[in-house]
Structure formats: structure tokens, C-alpha cells
Amino acid sequence: MTSRRPPTAQQFVLEELRRAITTGRLRPGEPIRQEVLADELDVSRVPLREALKTLQGEGLVGHRAHRGYYVEQLSLDDLREVYLIRDLLEAEAVRRAVGRLTDAGLAAAEAAQAEVERAAEAADVLAMAEANRRFHMAIFECAGLPRLVRLIRTLWDSTDAYRSVYYAEEANRRRVIEEHRATLDLLRRRDAEGAVALLAGHRAAAVEAIESVLG
Amino acid sequence: MTSRRPPTAQQFVLEELRRAITTGRLRPGEPIRQEVLADELDVSRVPLREALKTLQGEGLVGHRAHRGYYVEQLSLDDLREVYLIRDLLEAEAVRRAVGRLTDAGLAAAEAAQAEVERAAEAADVLAMAEANRRFHMAIFECAGLPRLVRLIRTLWDSTDAYRSVYYAEEANRRRVIEEHRATLDLLRRRDAEGAVALLAGHRAAAVEAIESVLG
DNA sequence: TTCCTGTATTTTGGATCCAAAATCCAAATA
DNA sequence: TATTTGGATTTTGGATCCAAAATACAGGAA
Numbered sequence: 001m002t003s004r005r006p007p008t009a010q011q012f013v014l015e016e017l018r019r020a021i022t023t024g025r026l027r028p029g030e031p032i033r034q035e036v037l038a039d040e041l042d043v044s045r046v047p048l049r050e051a052l053k054t055l056q057g058e059g060l061v062g063h064r065a066h067r068g069y070y071v072e073q074l075s076l077d078d079l080r081e082v083y084l085i086r087d088l089l090e091a092e093a094v095r096r097a098v099g100r101l102t103d104a105g106l107a108a109a110e111a112a113q114a115e116v117e118r119a120a121e122a123a124d125v126l127a128m129a130e131a132n133r134r135f136h137m138a139i140f141e142c143a144g145l146p147r148l149v150r151l152i153r154t155l156w157d158s159t160d161a162y163r164s165v166y167y168a169e170e171a172n173r174r175r176v177i178e179e180h181r182a183t184l185d186l187l188r189r190r191d192a193e194g195a196v197a198l199l200a201g202h203r204a205a206a207v208e209a210i211e212s213v214l215g
Numbered sequence: 216m217t218s219r220r221p222p223t224a225q226q227f228v229l230e231e232l233r234r235a236i237t238t239g240r241l242r243p244g245e246p247i248r249q250e251v252l253a254d255e256l257d258v259s260r261v262p263l264r265e266a267l268k269t270l271q272g273e274g275l276v277g278h279r280a281h282r283g284y285y286v287e288q289l290s291l292d293d294l295r296e297v298y299l300i301r302d303l304l305e306a307e308a309v310r311r312a313v314g315r316l317t318d319a320g321l322a323a324a325e326a327a328q329a330e331v332e333r334a335a336e337a338a339d340v341l342a343m344a345e346a347n348r349r350f351h352m353a354i355f356e357c358a359g360l361p362r363l364v365r366l367i368r369t370l371w372d373s374t375d376a377y378r379s380v381y382y383a384e385e386a387n388r389r390r391v392i393e394e395h396r397a398t399l400d401l402l403r404r405r406d407a408e409g410a411v412a413l414l415a416g417h418r419a420a421a422v423e424a425i426e427s428v429l430g
Numbered sequence: 431t432t433c434c435t436g437t438a439t440t441t442t443g444g445a446t447c448c449a450a451a452a453t454c455c456a457a458a459t460a
Numbered sequence: 461t462a463t464t465t466g467g468a469t470t471t472t473g474g475a476t477c478c479a480a481a482a483t484a485c486a487g488g489a490a
Binding site: 008009010043044045046047050065066067 | 476481482483
């Protein structure tokens with residue numbers, strides 16, 4: 001059981017900030033006024049600042065001495081770079097995952113996929129994005145490389161804001177579902193290279209779609 | 216010109232803490248007593264805590280709610296995992312670096328290598344480790360992928376403590392110098408795959424040496 | 431007008447203070 | 461003796477307060 005304990009203010013602020021940034025409520029480039037945010041979240045500036053420090057480590061916000069924090073904005077080049085790094089890391093994660101795939105791991109991915117489809121049905125973009133994340137993470141987790149998974153997770157965080165653009169399109173949502181099904185098939189057959197290639201295409205399509213919108 | 220400005224307390228504390236951890240003055244697993252450390256560094260607990268938060272993001276320290284921070288210790292598995300991730304990222308960085316290698320970049324690497332050799336001559340292990348880092352980073356920087364380089368840098372940080380073990384041996388120091396020279400040769404000839412392979416061996420040797428000491 | 435320049439205001443960075451959680455330790459009980 | 465329990469102590473988490481840096485702005489000179 002994961003600690004049922006009143007969450008510390010920092011954790012609360014951290015979650016809240018992540019949401020605010022990835023949903024775009026705090027817009028890229030915008031300076032973060034500590035006092036204002038602290039008042040809004042009803043905490044003092046101390047836990048806020050600590051949360052911002054971890055967000056800085058994840059690349060979601062930037063900081064300049066005596067000028068304060070600001071929401072980091074990804075250029076198109078940055079986006080491509082993040083996806084390049086993801087290609088490198090996720091390919092390895094999938095390769096390893098296939099090698100040590102367990103029934104439980106596969107079941108977790110299947111469960112997540114069921115949620116993805118349910119969310120797509122209901123046209124609930126946010127829920128779909130979340131379930132999609134669980135689907136992929138479930139697979140990565142099987143690799144048994146916790147640090148690698150943690151890195152991948154923070155890379156996902158840093159581009160969350162853009163992924164919503166992708167899911168906005170009905171066609172993309174259908175595509176995601178198809179590719180997930182195909183991925184599960186390949187996993188069941190323990191076809192590592194097939195899965196790696198498929199997921200690489202999966203990412204490439206996302207990048208391309210996002211680029212075409214932003215470019 | 217890199218800002219000549221009185222460094223903020225946080226930056227000072229951050230550097231100091233990194234040094235303390237990577238040199239082993241703060242030992243793995245050891246809990247970090249904030250008040251004590253703050254007194255030692257002659258700052259209040261606030262900037263200390265913020266520095267610890269960034270260190271946590273880098274994986275150098277861990278944190279548990281209401282129990283505080285502690286120096287993260289890497290198991291052998293963790294060490295292998297970090298080096299696996301480095302393999303993936305650095306291979307790509309080198310490949311790209313060779314493609315867009317500039318005279319300035321090459322010169323930077325050569326300058327760093329000169330320092331490595333000077334430090335080795337003087338048997339100054341710490342200076343050698345630092346120069347070695349500059350050598351590799353100089354190469355990676357040429358890739359023109361700042362996020363990738365930043366990731367690699369934090370991976371290096373997380374294993375700095377172990378690298379000193381490697382440099383303690385005279386034979387290893389000689390080996391490093393040889394391999395660096397060979398690397399520079401390959402770079403001058405724009406032999407990307409050769410450099411990638413050589414540096415992979417470079418890392419493998421380090422892991423093996425460290426394992427044999429700790430195992 | 432445009433460009434300085436010096437001052438008021440805002441905002442961040444850091445120190446101190448307070449509350450809450452965890453640890454420690456001794457006495458009491460089974 | 462081993463274990464539990466109740467408080468004293470320590471240590472962290474958070475709020476408030478103060479200092480220093482940056483920004484905004486008004487007035488003056490070219």
C-alpha cells in the first residue's frame with residue numbers, strides 16, 4: 001500500500017504546478033510570481049520554492065538568479081531533441097521489457113489499453129492521455145530498470161503540454177488505439193524488434209503531427 | 216563572459232554538497248542533518264534545503280517525508296544501470312558530435328586532454344578527474360544537443376564518487392590517457408563509429424574496474 | 431523628443447521563528 | 461526478560477520577517 005498519509009504541502013504544490021503547466025494554465029515563457037502563486041495555493045513561499053526547484057530539475061521551469069522562475073518553453077528544436085532522447089531510451093526499455101515480460105506486466109498494459117479505449121469512446125482527451133501514459137509505463141516497467149523508467153517519465157512530463165495537441169484530433173486518437181493493439185500483439189509474441197520499430201513510428205507520428213500544428 | 220557575480224548561497228551550497236558527496240566526505244546512506252550542515256556551511260537551512268532538492272532531482276540524495284534527506288547509495292545494479300543509460304546517450308552524442316565537429320570544439324577537447332596529462336604527471340587524481348570530465352563534455356557539446364548533454368552530465372554526477380576509485384590506480388590513469396589520444400585521432404579523421412566503439416570500451420573498462428573493487 | 435540618472439517599488443533570496451511529525455528513552459506491564 | 465506505552469527531545473516542514481537585487485518610473489540634460 002502506498003503511504004496513506006496527509007500529503008505534505010510540497011507534494012500538493014508540485015502536483016498542482018505540474019498540472020498548471022502541462023495544461024497550459026501557466027503559459028510558456030511566463031514569469032512565475034511567487035507571492036501570487038503562493039496565495040492562490042494557500043501556502044507560504046517556502047514549499048512553493050522547493051517544488052519549483054524540483055520542477056527546474058525536470059526542465060519544466062527555468063530560473064535566473066534574482067530574476068526568479070519562469071515556465072520553460074520548448075522550441076521546436078527542443079521538442080525534437082526530447083523525442084530523440086526518448087527514442088534512444090525507450091527503444092532499450094522495450095527491448096529489455098520483452099526479454100523479461102511477465103504475465104502481470106502484460107496484464108497491466110492490457111488493462112491500461114482498455115482504459116485508453118474507454119476514454120477514447122467517451123472522447124475524454126485528458127483521461128485518454130493519462131491511460132496512454134500508464135500503458136507505455138506499464139511496458140517500460142517490465143524492463144526492471146527503475147532509473148531508466150524515471151528518466152523516461154520526466155521526459156514525458158516535459159512534453160505533456162504538447163501531447164494534448166496530438167490527442168485533440170480524432171484521427172490521431174484512432175491511430176493510437178490501433179498501434180497500441182498492434183504493440184500488444186507483438187509483445188505477446190515476444191517480438192522485441194517489431195515492438196521497438198512500431199513504437200518508434202508511434203513517436204515519429206506524434207512529433208510530425210505536433211510540428212505541423214506548431215510550425 | 217560567464218556572469219561575474221557574487222554567487223548566490225544556494226549555488227555555493229550546491230557545489231559544496233556535490234563535492235562532499237562525490238569525495239565521500241558525506242557517506243552513502245548517511246542521513247543529512249540539516250542544522251549541522253547549515254552551521255558548517257554558515258548558511259541558514261533554507262538555501263541548504265533548496266540545494267538538496269536539486270540534488271534529489273539528480274539522484275544524488277534521497278528524501279522521505281518527515282524523515283529528511285540522506286545520501287543516496289548506488290548498488291552495483293544501479294551503477295550498471297547508469298552506465299547502460301550512458302552508453303545509449305553518449306553513443307548518440309558522439310555520433311552527432313563527429314558530424315558537426317568544429318575546429319574550436321576539437322581544440323577544446325585537445326586542451327582538456329593536455330590538462331589530463333599534466334594532472335596525471337603530477338599524480339593529482341582530483342584534477343585529472345575534472346579535466347577528464349571537461350574532455351568528454353567538450354566532445355559531447357559539439358553535438359549541439361544541450362538537453363542531451365545536460366542529462367549525460369547529471370549521470371556523471373551520480374557516479375562521481377565511484378570514478379575516484381578508478382583513478383586511484385596508476386594503470387587506469389595510463390589507460391585513460393592512451394584512450395583519449397586514440398579518441399582524438401579518430402575524431403580528427405571523422406571516424407564516428409570508431410570513436411563510439413572506443414568510448415564504449417572506455418566505459419566498460421571503468422565499470423569492470425569499479426565492480427572488481429566493490430564486488 | 432530621447433536618453434540618462436537617481437530614487438521608489440516590487441520581487442527575489444535568506445534568516446529566523448513556530449508547529450508537527452518522528453525518534454529516543456525510561457518506566458510499567460505481561 | 462521482552463515488549464509496550466507515555467512523554468521529553470530532536471528534527472523536519474512551513475510561515476513570517478528582513479535584506480539585497482532588480483525593475484519601474486519620474487525628472488532632468490543633451
